[in-house]
Amino acid sequence: MGMRLFTADAMRRADRRAVALGYPSLLLMEAAGRAVARAVREHFPDARAVWVVAGKGNNGGDGFVAARWLFLWGYRVAVYAPDGQAGDAAQARKALEAHGVAVRPLEALDLEGAEVVVDALVGTGLSRPLAGVYAEVAARVNASGLPVVAVDLPSGVPFTPHVRADVTVALAGLKREHLFYPARAACGRIVLDGIGMPEAALEAPELPELLTPEAMRALLPERPGNAHKGSVGRVLVAGGYATYTGAPALAALGAYRAGAGLVTLAYPEGVPLEPLLEVVRLPLAAWRAEALRAARAEAVAVGMGAGPGGPEAARAALELGLPAVLDADALVPEVVAACRGRPVVITPHPGEAARLLERRAQEIAAHPLEAARALAERYGVTVVLKGGPTVLAEGAHLAVNTTGSAAMATGGMGDVLSGVIAALLAAGLRPWDAARLGVYWHGLAGDRVGRVGLLAHEVAEALPQAREALISDAVRPFWV
Numbered sequence: 001m002g003m004r005l006f007t008a009d010a011m012r013r014a015d016r017r018a019v020a021l022g023y024p025s026l027l028l029m030e031a032a033g034r035a036v037a038r039a040v041r042e043h044f045p046d047a048r049a050v051w052v053v054a055g056k057g058n059n060g061g062d063g064f065v066a067a068r069w070l071f072l073w074g075y076r077v078a079v080y081a082p083d084g085q086a087g088d089a090a091q092a093r094k095a096l097e098a099h100g101v102a103v104r105p106l107e108a109l110d111l112e113g114a115e116v117v118v119d120a121l122v123g124t125g126l127s128r129p130l131a132g133v134y135a136e137v138a139a140r141v142n143a144s145g146l147p148v149v150a151v152d153l154p155s156g157v158p159f160t161p162h163v164r165a166d167v168t169v170a171l172a173g174l175k176r177e178h179l180f181y182p183a184r185a186a187c188g189r190i191v192l193d194g195i196g197m198p199e200a201a202l203e204a205p206e207l208p209e210l211l212t213p214e215a216m217r218a219l220l221p222e223r224p225g226n227a228h229k230g231s232v233g234r235v236l237v238a239g240g241y242a243t244y245t246g247a248p249a250l251a252a253l254g255a256y257r258a259g260a261g262l263v264t265l266a267y268p269e270g271v272p273l274e275p276l277l278e279v280v281r282l283p284l285a286a287w288r289a290e291a292l293r294a295a296r297a298e299a300v301a302v303g304m305g306a307g308p309g310g311p312e313a314a315r316a317a318l319e320l321g322l323p324a325v326l327d328a329d330a331l332v333p334e335v336v337a338a339c340r341g342r343p344v345v346i347t348p349h350p351g352e353a354a355r356l357l358e359r360r361a362q363e364i365a366a367h368p369l370e371a372a373r374a375l376a377e378r379y380g381v382t383v384v385l386k387g388g389p390t391v392l393a394e395g396a397h398l399a400v401n402t403t404g405s406a407a408m409a410t411g412g413m414g415d416v417l418s419g420v421i422a423a424l425l426a427a428g429l430r431p432w433d434a435a436r437l438g439v440y441w442h443g444l445a446g447d448r449v450g451r452v453g454l455l456a457h458e459v460a461e462a463l464p465q466a467r468e469a470l471i472s473d474a475v476r477p478f479w480v
C-alpha cells in the first residue's frame with residue numbers, strides 16, 4: 001500500500017476504522033503519547049525538565065500520556081491545561097494525576113526551570129485561529145527560546161498565531177501541514193510515528209500519494225546487461241532561442257544522466273548552443289515535424305528556452321505522436337488543449353499554471369493540490385506542478401513529492417527535470433510513473449548536492465549517484 005497524505009477528516013475516518021477493527025482509541029492515544037515522550041528523550045538527551053501545555057481534546061490527551069511517561073522515566077514535569085476533557089483525554093489526565101502529578105491551569109504557565117516544552121494544545125481538531133489564553137501560551141512558548149516538541153502538529157497551524165516547533169511528532173500519518181508551507185516551516189524536524197495504527201485503517205486510495213523511496217525504487221527502469229544506445233531510450237529535446245541557449249542543453253544533460261541512450265537536440269539554426277559533446281545536434285531553419293523525425297526518438301521534451309517559438313516547436317514535436325514533456329514556452333493553452341488523452345506530461349511552475357488555468361499565480365501557489373487536479377481535469381494530461389513541494393496529478397490521482405528543497409529554486413532546474421522525465425518516457429514508463437519517478441529522483445539528486453547554492457547542471461550530475469543510493473536502500477525519507 002502506498003503512503004497517503006492525510007487531512008484531519010481523513011485521519012478521523014482512519015481512527016474510526018481502527019476502532020471498528022477492534023483497536024481501541026485509548027490504545028492509540030497511549031502509543032501517541034509514548035512516542036512523544038520518546039521523541040523528547042531522543043532529540044533532547046540532556047534535558048531533565050519537561051513542561052507540557054495541553055488542550056481539551058485528544059491532542060491534549062496525548063500530552064498527558066507523554067507527561068506520564070516522562071514522569072515515570074524520572075523527568076521533572078509540569079503540566080498546564082484547562083479543565084473540561086472528556087473521553088480518552090479525561091482518562092489520560094486521570095492516569096497522569098494518579099501518579100500525583102498536578103495539572104495546573106494554562107493561565108498559571110511559568111516556564112522558569114523548563115528545558116523542553118511539549119506542545120499539546122491543539123492538533124488536527126483545530127477549528128479556528130488560536131485566541132485568548134491559547135494564543136498567549138503559544139506566544140510565550142515561542143518567546144521562551146526553549147526547544148519545543150509538538151504533538152502531531154504545532155498548535156495553531158495553518159493559521160497565525162501558531163507554536164513554532166523544533167520537532168513535530170506526526171501521529172499515524174503525515175498531514176498537509178507537514179508538507180506545505182507556511183505550516184511546514186513551523187514543524188521543524190518531522191518524525192512520523194505509526195502509533196500501532198493497523199495498515200488497513202490507513203488505506204485511503206482517494207488521498208494524495210506521498211512519494212516514498214520504496215515506491216519510487218520499484219519504478220526505476222532496468223538496464224539489461226546487453227543494452228545498447230538504441231535500446232534504452234532515444235530522446236529528442238526541442239527548444240532554444242536567441243539568448244536561451246542553456247535551457248535545452250540542460251534538458252539534454254538531464255536526459256542522459258537519467259539513462260537515455262541517445263539524445264538529439266533540435267534548435268533554431270544560428271542559436272549558439274553549447275550542448276554536451278555527446279548530444280546530436282539538429283539545427284533547423286523552421287520547426288517542422290519531418291525534420292524532427294530524423295532523431296528517431298521515443299520521447300520528446302519541448303519548450304525549454306524556446307521563447308516565442310515555443311508553441312510552434314511544440315506543435316511540430318507533438319505531430320510525431322510520441323510521449324512528450326511540455327515545458328516552459330510550450331505551455332500555452334492552445335497547445336496543451338490539443339494533448340487530451342495523449343501520453344503528455346506538462347511541467348508548469350505556478351506562473352505557467354496560472355496562464356493555463358486563467359487564475360492568479362498566488363492562488364495556485366496557495367492551493368497546489370487543487371490547482372494540479374484542475375489542470376489534469378481541464379487538459380487531460382499528466383501534470384507536474386513545480387513548487388515546494390512539487391505536486392502531481394493525472395485523472396483522479398494526486399501525488400506529492402517528498403524530496404528536494406528550496407535550494408532547487410534556481411535557473412535551469414526545471415529544464416533538467418524535463419529531460420529526466422523524457423528519458424523515463426523513452427525508457428518505456430507510463431507518463432504517471434515517469435513523472436513521479438522523475439520528480440522524486442531529481443529532488444533526491446538535489447538533496448545530495450546541498451541546501452544552498454545548487455546549480456542545475458550539478459543536480460543533473462548527481463542523478464546517477466542518487467539512483468545508486470535509491471537502489472541500495474540508502475535513502476531515508478525526511479520523516480524518519
Ligand SMILES: NC(=O)C1=CN([C@@H]2O[C@H](COP(=O)(O)OP(=O)(O)OC[C@H]3O[C@@H](n4cnc5c(N)ncnc54)[C@H](OP(=O)(O)O)[C@@H]3O)[C@@H](O)[C@H]2O)[C@@H](O)CC1
Nearest residue numbers: 028029056057058059122123124125126127128129130152
Ligand atoms: N489516529 C489519530 O488521528 C489519533 C489522533 N490522536 C490525537 O488526537 C488529535 C485530534 O484530537 P481531537 O480531534 O480531539 O482534536 P484536538 O486537536 O485535540 O483539538 C480539539 C480541541 O481543541 C479545541 N480547539 C479547536 N480549535 C481551537 C482553538 N483555535 N483554540 C483553542 N481550542 C481549540 C476544541 O475545542 P472546541 O472547538 O470544541 O471549543 C477541542 O477541545 C490529533 O491531533 C492527535 O494528537 C491520538 O490521540 C491518537 C490517534
Ligand SMILES: [K+]
Nearest residue numbers: 119122153155
Ligand atoms: K499540538
